[in-house]
Amino acid sequence: MSHNEKGFQKLPLWRELPSFNLHLDQLLDITNAFLEPITEERITKTMMHNYFKASIIDAPIKKKYQRKQLAGAIIVGLLKNVFSLSEIRQGLSWLLVDASPAEGYDNFVKMFNEQASQKQLETTHITSINLEVATNATLMQYTAVQSILFWLLTRRILEENQASIEK
Structure with a gap:
């Protein structure tokens, strides 16, 4: 592996x-x-x-x-x-x-x-913190936020697909 x-x-x-x-x-x-x-x-x-x-x-x-x-x-x-x-x-x-x-x-x-x-995730560039010198706790927060945002985006796409199926 x-x-x-x-x-x-x-x-x-x-x-x-x-x-x-x-x-x-x-x-x-x-x-x-x-x-x-x-x-x-x-x-x-x-x-x-x-x-x-x-x-x-x-x-x-x-x-x-x-x-x-x-x-x-x-x-x-x-x-x-x-x-x-x-x-x-x-x-x-x-x-x-x-x-x-x-x-x-x-x-x-x-x-x-x-x-x-x-x-790191390249899809979102943030300016509020410098990820190159961030602590592990800050990196954990950043990745948690990214996970939530991607999850929300995916849910929205699923909901839009479901709505189009039900039409």
């Missing part, structure tokens, strides 16, 4: 995920090997069953898990700290209208790996 410049775990592309069927314990081990270094949290069996029950991730066939479930577990494991499960389900459903699971997953992973490797 490789890391980017900041030391964050790089996420695997679809073709790098196992192509053979997995048992739930194997799926969790692989998922957590990627997520835990990033989020410092683990996905549990109970969480996975909740994702299946809520139709966020497709349920396995005869307790055999495929790339689709593994990719879903990785993505949901990252998104669940910022978005509600309902928002995640809505976003994934919307995405899969125009893209295959492999395409949707790879697009997310490429964006994540690229943005996670940047020294």
Whole structure:
């Protein structure tokens, strides 16, 4: 498993995920090997069953898990700290209208790996503080603000899409 410049775990592309069927314990081990270094949290069996029950991730066939479930577990494991499960389900459903699971997953992973490797978010330049000499607490505040702003923007896009569907 490789890391980017900041030391964050790089996420695997679809073709790098196992192509053979997995048992739930194997799926969790692989998922957590990627997520835990990033989020410092683990996905549990109970969480996975909740994702299946809520139709966020497709349920396995005869307790055999495929790339689709593994990719879903990785993505949901990252998104669940910022978005509600309902928002995640809505976003994934919307995405899969125009893209295959492999395409949707790879697009997310490429964006994540690229943005996670940047020294700082380049999309917003602030002038109120100098990030080059900021304390870790200030950097934490900055990144928290960026997360919230990106979350709000994504929610607005999802709401606009939902409104256009309901018309």
